[in-house]
Amino acid sequence: MRILHFDSDSLGTPYAGGQARRTREINKRLARRHEVTVVTAGFRSLRNETIDGIQYLRTLSLPHPANFVWYFAEILPRAVFSRSQIIIEDFSSPFTASGLPRLVRRPVVAVASYFMGQQVAQRYHLPVDRWEAFAVASYRHLIALTDTQSGQLRSLAPRAEIRVIPNGPDYDARAHPWQGDEPYVAFLGRLDWWTKGLDLLLEAARELPNGLSLKIAGDGPARDRLQREIVSRGLSDRVHTIGFLDGSNRHVFLARAKALAFSSRYENQSLVGLDALAIGVPIVAFDVPSSRELFAGSAVLTPPFDSHAFGRALTDLASDNTREAALSSQARARAETFSWDKAAAAQEQYYNDILTQTAP
Secondary structure: OOOEHHHHOOOOOOOHHHHHHHHHHHHHHOOOOOOOEEEOOOOOOOOOEOOEEEEEEEEEOOOOHHHHHHHHHHHHHHHHHOOEEEEEEHHHHOOHHHHHOOOOOOEEEOOOOOOOOOHHHHHHHHHHHHHHHHHHHOOOOEOOHHHHHHHHHHHHHOEEEEEEEEOOOHHHHHHHOOOOOEEEEEEOOOOOOOOOOOOHHHHHHHHOOOOEEEEEEEOOOOHHHHHHHHHHHHOOOOEEEOOOOHHHHHHHHHHOOEEEEEEOOOOOOHHHHHHHHOOOOOEEEEOOHHHHHOOOOOOOOOOOOOHHHHHHHHHHHHOHHHHHHHHHHHHHHHOOOOOOOOOOOHHHHHHHHHHHOOOO
């Protein structure tokens, strides 16, 4: 099978997120049996290269976010002139969907790794949600990461075949079981001010007692603003940033923490959350649909966006060893329901089914 996969995100950049990791994890398994090409947005540190059997091609390298906008301009000609049998498109910032099925005859499968039109519209007061609704309606083959997301997609594309194929945790995460032997609460992820709820997280940090700090690991567009806000809010004594962590360092960081502060306003399906489940670190999150479905009773959920309640829950959990141990056990059991091998097998089966249905 010749697979052409469009994903604006890419590992190896400061802005890389879970979408790029899913693309790599799925395709490196498929590349053992199929010809896989992935097209990403260009970035100064990226080159055309082959990684894990996947051929990576980059679009024109421009400063962020112009590189993401240009990426959308290159999708159509690359799709039209490729030799692929099937096209995979990860929905991507800032437009979500390109509307490729309206323009090409080959089967197009959309992966809803990025599906945030309503949230972006609310945040920037731009009609991104209207374009998202129009474009998504053209897809006949969709992959949702969660049941919640499947319902959202169904409302926009009622005639589409939608399969739910969740992400998986990093295999290495299970090798670092939770210890909770350091006096800090952890945040790990892309530093996006609004989506990741960094403003709410800093307010919650005011509730932490002396001797329990908040350590923030990650990089992203809000890095400089985060540093300024920590100082301006007088939190330098209890909130510390430690920069980007990679590989097993991420897992050790979570395993040593008393708890994970999962402050996101919205996620499609968080890979940090999945890794945290596999490690077994106790988790505090807001009670929003994405977190409720992912953690499924294995985390403490607080009223949405109530920073004070969130901070108190972190404080209470960090001082209750019995409850921490129970949540850790529940989290690891929950993680066993997810794996990249399962996800890749399900996605490959979906591709085969589509090609069989559309064969002349």
